[in-house]
Amino acid sequence: MSVQAWTYIMVGASFTLYIGIAIWAKARSRQDFYVAGSHVPPVLNGMATAADWMSAASFISMAGLISFMGRDGSVYLMGWTGGYVLLALLLAPYLRKFGKFTVPDFVGDRYYSQLARFVAIVCAIFVSFTYVAGQMRGVGIVFSRFLNVNITVGVLIGMGIVFFYAVLGGMKGITYTQVAQYCVLIFAYLVPAIFISLMMTGTPIPQLGFGGTLTDGSGTFLLDRLNGLNQELGFNTYTDGSKSTIDVFFITASLMVGTAGLPHVIVRFYTVPKVSDARSSAGWALLFIALLYTTAPAVAAFARTNLLTTISDAEYAKAPKWFKNWEATGLIAFEDKNKDGLIQYRGPKSDLENELTIDRDIMVLANPEIAGLPNWVVGLVAAGGLAAALSTAAGLLLVISTSIAHDLLKRELYPEISPERELAAARIAAGVAVCIAGYFGLHPPGFVAQVVAFAFGLAAASFFPAIIMGIFSKRMNKYGAISGMVVGLLFTASYIVYFKFVSPETNHAAHWWFGISPEGIGTVGMLLNVLVANLVSYRTPPPPPEIQELVESIRMP
Amino acid sequence: MQKLSSQDAYWKKNLRYLSVLLSIWFLVSYGFGILFVDALNRIRIGGFYLGFWFAQQGAIYVFVILIFVYVKLMKKLDKQFNVDEQKAPRP
Numbered sequence: 001m002s003v004q005a006w007t008y009i010m011v012g013a014s015f016t017l018y019i020g021i022a023i024w025a026k027a028r029s030r031q032d033f034y035v036a037g038s039h040v041p042p043v044l045n046g047m048a049t050a051a052d053w054m055s056a057a058s059f060i061s062m063a064g065l066i067s068f069m070g071r072d073g074s075v076y077l078m079g080w081t082g083g084y085v086l087l088a089l090l091l092a093p094y095l096r097k098f099g100k101f102t103v104p105d106f107v108g109d110r111y112y113s114q115l116a117r118f119v120a121i122v123c124a125i126f127v128s129f130t131y132v133a134g135q136m137r138g139v140g141i142v143f144s145r146f147l148n149v150n151i152t153v154g155v156l157i158g159m160g161i162v163f164f165y166a167v168l169g170g171m172k173g174i175t176y177t178q179v180a181q182y183c184v185l186i187f188a189y190l191v192p193a194i195f196i197s198l199m200m201t202g203t204p205i206p207q208l209g210f211g212g213t214l215t216d217g218s219g220t221f222l223l224d225r226l227n228g229l230n231q232e233l234g235f236n237t238y239t240d241g242s243k244s245t246i247d248v249f250f251i252t253a254s255l256m257v258g259t260a261g262l263p264h265v266i267v268r269f270y271t272v273p274k275v276s277d278a279r280s281s282a283g284w285a286l287l288f289i290a291l292l293y294t295t296a297p298a299v300a301a302f303a304r305t306n307l308l309t310t311i312s313d314a315e316y317a318k319a320p321k322w323f324k325n326w327e328a329t330g331l332i333a334f335e336d337k338n339k340d341g342l343i344q345y346r347g348p349k350s351d352l353e354n355e356l357t358i359d360r361d362i363m364v365l366a367n368p369e370i371a372g373l374p375n376w377v378v379g380l381v382a383a384g385g386l387a388a389a390l391s392t393a394a395g396l397l398l399v400i401s402t403s404i405a406h407d408l409l410k411r412e413l414y415p416e417i418s419p420e421r422e423l424a425a426a427r428i429a430a431g432v433a434v435c436i437a438g439y440f441g442l443h444p445p446g447f448v449a450q451v452v453a454f455a456f457g458l459a460a461a462s463f464f465p466a467i468i469m470g471i472f473s474k475r476m477n478k479y480g481a482i483s484g485m486v487v488g489l490l491f492t493a494s495y496i497v498y499f500k501f502v503s504p505e506t507n508h509a510a511h512w513w514f515g516i517s518p519e520g521i522g523t524v525g526m527l528l529n530v531l532v533a534n535l536v537s538y539r540t541p542p543p544p545p546e547i548q549e550l551v552e553s554i555r556m557p
Numbered sequence: 558m559q560k561l562s563s564q565d566a567y568w569k570k571n572l573r574y575l576s577v578l579l580s581i582w583f584l585v586s587y588g589f590g591i592l593f594v595d596a597l598n599r600i601r602i603g604g605f606y607l608g609f610w611f612a613q614q615g616a617i618y619v620f621v622i623l624i625f626v627y628v629k630l631m632k633k634l635d636k637q638f639n640v641d642e643q644k645a646p647r648p
Contacts, residue, residue: 041594066613071594074612080587081617085582093631207614211605221604233574239598239609249591256586279631283624290617297613555568557640 004295006379014383015161018390021180023175024163030419033426034101034402040175040453042277046284048178049268050070051185051391053080053285054292055131056138059185064360067300067307070230070238074297075248079255081286081293084217086260086464088282092269096278096473097554101270102399103463104262104407110470111478112547114412119485121407123462124263128396128403129436130455133263136441137394139386145329146364146382152442153538158390159438166394166401167430175271181387186291188384189364191293196302196371204408214305226301229308234350237302244509250520257371257526258456261417261464264395267402275557298421300552303363307369311356312345320344322369331359331366397437400432454496461488469533474551480537488529495521566639572632578623586616 027033027038042047057248058080066073098106103124108117136155141156146436146452164171193206201209214220226238236242243251268285269278310320316334326332337355345356365385405426410417417425462485469476469484496518499507509515516524540550590596590612597608605614635641 071609071612074609075589077613078590078616081620082582082586085579085620085623089578089627210614211603212611213604223604223606223609239606241594245591249587252586252591276632276635278629279624280628283621283628286624287621290621294614357624552564555571556564557635 001375003375004147004430006376008379009384010376010383011147011386012378014046014180014387016038017180018161018165018177018508021176022169023072025169025173025176027168027170027172027423029518030406030423030426032102032172033423033494034171035267036172036175038271038273040271040273042272042281043284044179044544045175045268045277046270046286047182047288048175048271049265049281049285050292051178051387052268052290052395053184053265053289053392054185054388055392056135056142056385056389058292058296059385060138060142060361060364063296063299063303066301067304067363068296068360070236071241072243072248073300075119075251075255077284077293079252079299080259081289082252082256083259083265084257084282084286087265087269088286090468090471091260091266092278093275093283093557095266095467095556096269096272097557099270100551101267101465102402103266104403105349106410106470107439107463107466107481108407108411110546110547110550111466111481113478113482115412116478116482116485117407117467119482119489120463120466121403121412123458123485123489124403124407125400127262127455127459128264128399129440130484132393132396132400132433132437133390133440135396136207136437138389139393140383140441142385142389146378155438155441157315158386158393158441159434160396162394163389163431166397166434170426170430171267171271174398177394178319178391181391182288182511185384185391186288186385187439188380188387189295191373191377191380192367192373193299193302193335195373195377196306196367197298199371200302200306206295210298210301222301222305226305226308229312230347233308233312234352235347236305236349244515246515247509247512247520250516250523252520254460254520254522257464258417258458258460258522261459261462261467262455263393263403263459263463264330264392264399266463266467267399268395298384299367300363303367303370306357307363308345310370311343314343316341316343322366322372326362326366327367331362333357337393340556393437397433400433401426404429404433408466454493457492457496457522458489459523460522461485461492461529463531465526465533469530471551471554473537474548475542475544476533477540479540480533483536484529484531484533487532488525491528492522492525495525563638567634569641570634571631574627574634578627581619582623583625585611585619 017321031037062076095106102118105118106115136158139158140151140154143149143153163404165177195202197206197209201212202215203209203212212222212224214225223239230238272278272281274417311323322410334356343356344352346352368381405422409425410422466481499518594608594612598606600607
């Protein structure tokens with residue numbers, strides 16, 4: 001059977017599964033819609049969290065990104081996993097004990113202030129929309145690359161599916177579909193990784209093959225060969241970094257803290273039955289995430305070594321079939337600048353001119369073909385990419401709809417609204433959010449890539465410190481928390497806006513404060529938030545006794 | 558008053574666990590993976606450079622272990638202070 005036929009089968013089967021689950025897990029109440037009735041077993045919640053967390057970017061782009069960045073790519077690996085330690089130890093159990101529906105719920109109640117709640121709502125909606133636009137685009141891209149439909153049709157199909165199970169099932173539907181989506185995506189990621197590891201190093205475990213020797217009979221370690229190739233062709237040594245230590249430090253911290261502050265991740269911990277389940281569920285989530293995140297750097301190294309050995313200085317006329325296939329999609333572009341018929345792929349330190357441009361996504365998308373795997377694996381990778389994009393999109397849409405129906409309507413504007421009408425409003429909000437996200441997917445604002453730094457930076461500078469101080473300091477009052485959030489947000493937003501939009505030509509290390517890039521500035525924003533919050537808080541009256549009791553009570557399970 | 562002091566003891570113990578586990582968290586990622594990465598890269602384990610391994614593999618494994626250790630410690634602590642939710646009467 002052809003690649004195309006297999007792709008239709010894999011994608012069709014997985015979509016049918018998601019729809020079936022959505023019908024089975026229909027939400028009947030507000031509790032179901034917002035927090036899946038708080039009945040989700042911790043292991044399943046871990047899987048759902050992992051699928052929720054790992055987006056199209058993790059699945060499709062991350063390995064490629066690392067393979068071009070070498071050691072610098074570890075900012076993503078550590079940054080997007082280390083936050084779960086913070087979640088499990090500092091946030092999840094206490095928020096579960098608090099036991100309402102959303103992050104603005106906690107911020108608003110703990111700081112006894114509608115203004116604090118409003119700031120939190122705005123952040124939650126902004127962060128989630130930023131994120132979801134990229135996901136819908138990802139759905140469209142996967143469709144267009146694997147099924148040759150145009151991006152518009154792809155985005156519309158994706159919208160239809162998410163609309164169906166998010167509007168019908170709410171958190172309950174989303175959770176159980178995410179469990180299925182995790183299984184699909186991890187299987188789709190591991191199968192080609194295991195094959196390529198076997199092919200290159202003779203061991204089926206990519207994490208070990210990464211540090212193993214090559215099977216070409218040379219007895220050389222894979223990483224040594226890769227370093228050698230990189231140097232020879234004028235790239236940075238793979239296991240050395242080129243970013244400054246301080247920048248790596250701050251980017252990693254910003255991504256970690258941002259992860260722990262992202263509302264669509266935090267709300268997942270409201271769905272488990274008990275406080276102790278919230279702790280263990282974060283552990284399961286990280287275990288399931290780690291399965292992909294420790295495989296990705298291995299895939300990155302395999303794919304890069306393979307790429308450099310097979311195509312560098314090869315005759316263009318004799319290039320392998322996958323090279324031609326992907327050239328047709330525009331993801332690989334070759335221009336024979338010196339007209340010698342050979343592919344010169346060179347880095348910045350080489351004397352020769354580079355003739356090859358490679359899109360980073362190719363490292364995962366073309367992996368099965370490069371490794372010569374059967375057609376069904378290619379179809380599986382398509383289904384996996386879609387699962388990753390859809391699961392994240394659904395989780396984000398739920399945060400948006402909950403923020404509007406519950407936080408804004410119920411808690412801010414119409415407190416007397418009936419639960420039935422609130423649920424209806426949540427469904428309508430989810431529907432509208434799907435349409436807006438779809439619109440962004442079809443007409444991506446040029447700044448989607450840039451605003452990802454925004455999402456993490458803002459979450460790091462606003463939610464994370466506000467929640468942490470709300471739990472660990474009884475003295476923190478509303479004046480401190482609000483001024484901290486506002487200062488953190490304004491500082492982080494202006495730094496990013498300045499370097500990304502106002503004056504992008506100055507966006508390099510020489511102009512950055514202390515050599516910290518916009519990606520890492522969220523960490524500084526967080527520190528400022530904490531500083532300002534404490535200064536203000538100690539000069540204003542302490543929170544009322546009932547709030548101090550609330551803090552006491554969330555500390556005990 | 559009795560209840561309050563037991564609550565304080567529980568919280569103090571919890572904070573102690575947190576500070577130890579978070580120090581390890583910091584050490585393996587920011588320490589081994591970032592600050593001392595070049596020094597550790599002089600050590601080879603198999604094909605890996607140790608600093609590089611921590612940055613791309615080791616830190617993540619330690620993160621997972623840290624969470625499960627905390628889960629275990631807190632389970633014990635919950636039992637010890639009788640705030641174990643499993644003991645709550647079921648409807």
